[in-house]
Amino acid sequence: MNLHPGTSLIQPYAVDLDLEMGIMKNAKQHTVRRASDMSGHYADQTALEQLIKDGDPVHYEVFECLPPEEYGQIFFCISTLQPGKVGDEYFMTKGHYHTVPHTGEIYLCLRGEGYMLMKTSDGQFAYQRFHRGGIVYVPPYWAHRSVNTGKEPLVSFCTYNAEAGHNYGDIEKEGFIKRVLEVSGRPLIQ
């Protein structure tokens, strides 16, 4: 068999998810982001600081299994974003570009509701709704951030090229063009 330089031959394996709880049972990496990890991302920094003082709740968790970071391998994760607000702004993820910018990502929503906000580095903006059974295709070049507008956890299964990498720094500088706020009891993208 011809092996291609840069793509390892590894053994197949299996991983178990709890699709309702949004948990990977034997994850290789478990990332937890609390309110205190989100400084600078919300419009209302005072409300965020109060939330941190009031117990610094978990915003979201990401469970990942990490094959080699090589062409042809695929990363997959399950992400669970809690419901809540910082001021009038719904809980959200930091959002990121990929370090290899011309790689996309698939999100399959398994529970909850919300929005995927997307932007390009030259200022294009787009969004799609999250709901159970909905797939959002995030094409190459698009930064992406999840927002939970519901009352239960927003659970998504995600896959992307293993070599894609995460670039959070540019979003910290640029922001995301629009925000999702509760206005008169309903989510509004503005």
Next chain:
Amino acid sequence: MNLHPGTSLIQPYAVDLDLEMGIMKNAKQHTVRRASDMSGHYADQTALEQLIKDGDPVHYEVFECLPPEEYGQIFFCISTLQPGKVGDEYFMTKGHYHTVPHTGEIYLCLRGEGYMLMKTSDGQFAYQRFHRGGIVYVPPYWAHRSVNTGKEPLVSFCTYNAEAGHNYGDIEKEGFIKRVLEVSGRPLIQ
């Protein structure tokens, strides 16, 4: 924004699945494989021919949405394999390598039970169980075939590199090393 040659900038989009029925509601491509499409794959060709005469039932359906076949784009599909047997052998998919052999595939099982059989072109064999919430990681180089050993449809969500392609021809020639048969009322890989 710098675009990379060979990877288009397209707009984000969304697609809806019925996670229980195993259907993509606005699929771009819908493939249906019946018993008559499976000639040569089962050990008991006489039983297959009888099944074709008795109504040629659907074996499996694949619903796909097809971004450009370019580096960095990701294909995704939902696949529904019906329960049943051909002689003592459980219903299964044809199985395939990827045309770009050093690309993998992720399967997330949403309903049902069964096995993923996997092989390499130099004769290595592996399998993993399918059950609701189970992910099977099919690494680059591994051909893969799903087998439904349960009494209800086996529903899987799959993603892979958009440029991977399907190579069915080599499996038609090589077979799959092992089969999944019902022996004394239980599945046996042999």
